[in-house]
Amino acid sequence: MRIATWNVNSAKQRAPRLLAWLEQRRPDVVCLQETKLTDAAFADLFAAELDALGYAFASHGQGQWNGVALLSRVGLDAVERGFADQPDFATAEARAISATCGGVRVHSLYVPNGREPDSDHYRYKLAWLAALRDAVAAGPADVALCGDLNIAPTDADVFDPAAFVGHTHVTPPERAALGALLDLGLTDVVRERWPDERVFSYWDYRAGMFHKNRGMRIDLVLASAGVAGRVAAAWIDREARKGTGPSDHAPVMVDLDDAPDGDLGPMVPPPSAR
DNA sequence: ATGACTCACATAGTGAGA
Numbered sequence: 001m002r003i004a005t006w007n008v009n010s011a012k013q014r015a016p017r018l019l020a021w022l023e024q025r026r027p028d029v030v031c032l033q034e035t036k037l038t039d040a041a042f043a044d045l046f047a048a049e050l051d052a053l054g055y056a057f058a059s060h061g062q063g064q065w066n067g068v069a070l071l072s073r074v075g076l077d078a079v080e081r082g083f084a085d086q087p088d089f090a091t092a093e094a095r096a097i098s099a100t101c102g103g104v105r106v107h108s109l110y111v112p113n114g115r116e117p118d119s120d121h122y123r124y125k126l127a128w129l130a131a132l133r134d135a136v137a138a139g140p141a142d143v144a145l146c147g148d149l150n151i152a153p154t155d156a157d158v159f160d161p162a163a164f165v166g167h168t169h170v171t172p173p174e175r176a177a178l179g180a181l182l183d184l185g186l187t188d189v190v191r192e193r194w195p196d197e198r199v200f201s202y203w204d205y206r207a208g209m210f211h212k213n214r215g216m217r218i219d220l221v222l223a224s225a226g227v228a229g230r231v232a233a234a235w236i237d238r239e240a241r242k243g244t245g246p247s248d249h250a251p252v253m254v255d256l257d258d259a260p261d262g263d264l265g266p267m268v269p270p271p272s273a274r
Numbered sequence: 275a276t277g278a279c280t281c282a283c284a285t286a287g288t289g290a291g292a
Binding site for chain 1: 277278279280281282283290291292
């Protein structure tokens with residue numbers, strides 16, 4: 001089963017590239033963020049094309065900002081928009097949707113940006129992450145948290161750590177909030193697969209940042225043990241950031257081996273597959 | 275270089291992104 005997560009920065013603007021990418025990469029489950037479309041507009045734009053490609057879908061959007069969606073060819077059951085006690089910022093924001101796909105509880109998440117440390121929006125980001133942690137703790141054991149977490153887990157996940165001091169995405173409280181999620185028993189599967197590589201998922205549109213590979217790794221897949229143990233491949237699809245009209249984020253791709261028979265117990269892939 | 279880009283929206287400048 002191939003799971004992908006992609007902040008598309010407007011599903012409407014990205015529609016041609018998104019549909020071509022679905023045909024090219026053939027993911028079984030897709031988590032989208034920053035769709036910037038209402039649910040009605042998302043369906044108008046994609047229902048026929050996604051049906052032709054074999055995907056069921058569910059979206060949670062609000063229009064101008066935010067918006068998340070799930071596409072699946074392996075089942076899309078018990079869809080939940082938002083999560084228990086999800087904080088609001090002035091009004092409710094469309095930043096989370098989850099469903100059970102192929103036996104895994106898959107979450108498509110667009111974590112608040114935070115804007116400036118110690119701002120109202122920053123405190124909202126931390127409260128949002130804490131509530132997410134509690135909701136995931138109360139949910140199914142086999143889970144994959146996928147999306148734009150808007151946190152660089154370590155200094156190795158930004159192109160120039162010194163340039164980020166005092167800015168959001170790298171502050172200790174944000175990293176502690178991510179740590180509280182990982183403490184649920186989750187694994188950052190791309191970093192586990194590439195422990196020492198310079199691997200980014202976001203590059204600013206300006207100043208040739210992608211060309212210079214001056215990016216950040218803020219789009220993550222956090223998998224519970226039963227899911228992480230099935231990871232056959234994990235990578236970032238840099239090709240999708242190239243060319244004309246890209247998102248500023250690249251998709252994160254994770255391939256899972258088939259779920260083992262329950263009698264076999266947890267499956268641990270050989271080192272060569274990790 | 276105090277910049278640079280892209281998106282949505284009361285389609286012209288703003289707010290937001292990270």
